[in-house]
Structures are given as C-alpha cells and as structure tokens.
Amino acid sequence: MDVIRLVGFSIFAIFLILTLKEQRKDIALILSIAAGVGLLLFSITKMSAIIEMLDDLILKSGINKEFFTIILKVTGISYIIEFGKNICIDAGESGVATKLEMAGKVIIISLSLPLISALVNSLSSII
C-alpha cells in the first residue's frame, strides 16, 4: 500500500508546513524541501527497476546503447533541474528559477548533440 503511504506523507507534511508557516517561514520552506526530497527519493528508487527492464529491452532489440544512455541522462538532469526550480519558486525567487531552467535546457541540448548529428548523418545517407 505505497499509495496510501505517499498521500498520508504529503498530507502530514502539509499540516506541519501550515502550522509553522505563520511563525517561522524559513523553517517551513526547509520542511517543504525535506518533504519533496522524501517523495522524489521514493519515486526514483522505484524507477530503477523500470530502467533495468528498459535496458534489457534495448539490449535485445539491438539499438545503439549509447542513445539510450543519453536519454537516461537527460531524464535525470530534468528531474534534478525541476527539483531545484520548484525550490526556487517556493522561496519566491522566480528569476533564479527561470535562469536555472534555461541552464538545464542548454545542458540537455549539449548532451544530445551526438543524437542530432547521428540523425543528420542517417538522413544524408538516405538522400
């Protein structure tokens, strides 16, 4: 019954955050960060089994394994960037959040350059 644990955890965290918000805003923010870290940690540890299965499928289908690794890396980077962005927005610094998002997009594009060049190469070989 992981679902009930998840929802209970979130509701409990919300109660504590609402209690603390009037007196101490900084500690309420840190509490919300801790709750977010807990939830994200839970979902990512569950995700490792899915990734193993996908890895197996890629190995059987004979697609280039480097491409799958790039996609995996992009997914991880976007999770981390989203986490940081949400913390920035919660703290009321949407300017920093926007720049963080932009930096994440640049990192993702620079990481996926081999994919784009491979696509262009295969297209030019077809033409």
Added chain:
Amino acid sequence: MNIDLLFKIAGIGILVSVLNQVLTKSGREEQAMLTTLTGLIIVLMIVINEIGTLFSTVRTVFKL
C-alpha cells in the same frame, strides 16, 4: 520517505519559535536572534544530508 525527518524539523521549528518569543519578551534580543540562527543551521544540516542522498541516488539510477 521517512516521517521522522519531518517530525524532527517541525519540532525544531516549533521549539525555536517558542524560545524566540520567550527570549524576546524577557528583553534578550541578541540571544533570541542567536537561537533562531542555531535552529536554522541545525535544520539545514539535516536537510543537506537528505539532498545529498537524493543526488547520489539520481546519479546511480540515471548513470549521470
């Protein structure tokens, strides 16, 4: 997803706010400020450990 962490942080927060009010009422502003700072640092130390475990998990799972 351990709920003890939330309890710990919320407990420190409530304790700090109560201590802050008591010290402010009795006229010790500097000690109240120091108490607030100490509570914040303790809570930050707790959360930074958690963020470190989150980042290392993401690194191992997504092969970063």
